[in-house]
């Protein structure tokens with residue numbers, strides 16, 4: 001997959017890592033702090049739309065199943081410091097992710113688990129996503145959050161909030177219910193990722209930037225916290 005789309009309002013960048021292609025020179029500037037956040041969950045839950053909403057500021061007109069991983073990056077300023085939030089939008093379909101999984105988990109700073117509030121199966125898959133993290137030896141102190149997406153589809157909700165909250169509490173994660181499509185619904189996507197970035201900033205004072213794993217990168221130019229605690 002090779003594509004090239006310029007984007008951006010503030011400062012955002014989109015890259016793809018798919019397994020073939022060359023490495024152009026447009027990597028983030030050296031030595032700015034960068035937080036690598038992976039977004040995982042079943043196919044079709046809205047990972048691409050959520051990351052796009054945060055980095056491009058809008059809902060994408062259309063999406064296709066992610067192949068490998070797409071990077072979306074946005075520069076933000078927190079307490080006067082410029083930080084890059086790099087979202088790794090992973091493929092939910094097993095056949096599109098198996099060759100990439102080791103890249104996802106390398107040097108990861110936070111994990112966002114996503115399920116679709118209108119699809120109970122995507123909620124029931126969460127333990128297997130948590131298990132995948134365990135298998136890749138993710139450190140216990142890495143912040144994790146749980147995001148129920150598509151809350152705008154009120155009449156189709158299959159995952160009640162109290163059930164999701166119980167699961168989140170069991171796994172010591174904050175729960176957010178949101179909509180990538182309608183930012184006025186419940187928790188705002190912007191606030192969710194910014195809250196996570198604040199959390200990372202306060203916990204990772206010495207972290208310096210690292211570009212995404214080299215090798216096969218293609219350029220595509222382009223809260224409220226719930227009841228549980230972060231740690």
Ligand SMILES: Nc1nc2c(ncn2[C@@H]2O[C@H](COP(=O)(O)OP(=O)(O)OP(=O)(O)O)[C@@H](O)[C@H]2O)c(=O)[nH]1
Nearest residue numbers: 043044045046047048049063065066092179180181
């Ligand atoms: N109503 C509604 N639809 C959404 C929302 N988020 C995503 N969608 C739709 O859900 C479908 C899947 O969205 P994607 O973001 O491509 O899903 P994904 O999790 O990235 O899927 P994979 O790349 O296959 O893992 C698309 O048709 C989106 O338009 C939302 O918040 N509300």
Ligand SMILES: [Mg+2]
Nearest residue numbers: 047048065066
């Ligand atoms: Mg996707």
